[in-house]
Amino acid sequence: MENKEEILTLLNSENPELFAEAAEKIKNEGDLTIIPKLFDLLTASKEHRTTTGIINLLADIKNSGFVPLLIERIKTSSHPANKSVLLRICWESSLDFSAYAEEFINILKNDDFIVALEAATALENMEHIEHGRKTFLLSQLKQIRTTDEKQFLIDNILNTWSQEEKQGD
Numbered sequence: 001m002e003n004k005e006e007i008l009t010l011l012n013s014e015n016p017e018l019f020a021e022a023a024e025k026i027k028n029e030g031d032l033t034i035i036p037k038l039f040d041l042l043t044a045s046k047e048h049r050t051t052t053g054i055i056n057l058l059a060d061i062k063n064s065g066f067v068p069l070l071i072e073r074i075k076t077s078s079h080p081a082n083k084s085v086l087l088r089i090c091w092e093s094s095l096d097f098s099a100y101a102e103e104f105i106n107i108l109k110n111d112d113f114i115v116a117l118e119a120a121t122a123l124e125n126m127e128h129i130e131h132g133r134k135t136f137l138l139s140q141l142k143q144i145r146t147t148d149e150k151q152f153l154i155d156n157i158l159n160t161w162s163q164e165e166k167q168g169d
Helices: 004-011 016-029 032-044 048-059 066-076 080-092 098-110 113-124 131-143 148-168
Strands: none
Touching: 004 016, 004 032, 004 048, 016 048, 032 048, 032 066, 032 080, 048 080, 066 080, 066 098, 080 098, 080 113, 098 113, 098 131, 098 148, 113 148, 131 148
8 A cells, every 4th residue: 555644544534425435445555554544433433434444344345354453452551432333343244253253342341331231242143153162161251250241241142152053063
């Protein structure tokens, strides 16, 4: 990608047409080196349209190399609102995040409810977890002791995954 700073400036524009032009350039010419800047812009933006546009752009990425970049940013994010937005990208994405299921379980267990809700949604949408590993993850989920709100999230995952396991038999 030729001029990342110019593209980032366009993304930060309040002009929807300039934003769309920049997003299209990223989709067509983009490489993963712009991702950290997009994360920074996402967490710094106060404009709802910009935030939504960047979330949609990131969720549309098809390069599997994006997965570890996003997971690393989630791990290092200390602000719940930012972490929540990053987790939303995981479940909106068509990429496979199942290799990081344990990370999502830890977030579900240790973070506040809104962040836990996003992690739970990501877990519920994971489709590529091998049977033996899913059994292990189910046992981890069953061992979590938490608030009633979070227990509701855990119970939903347990029900979804248990039904999938039965259908797979």
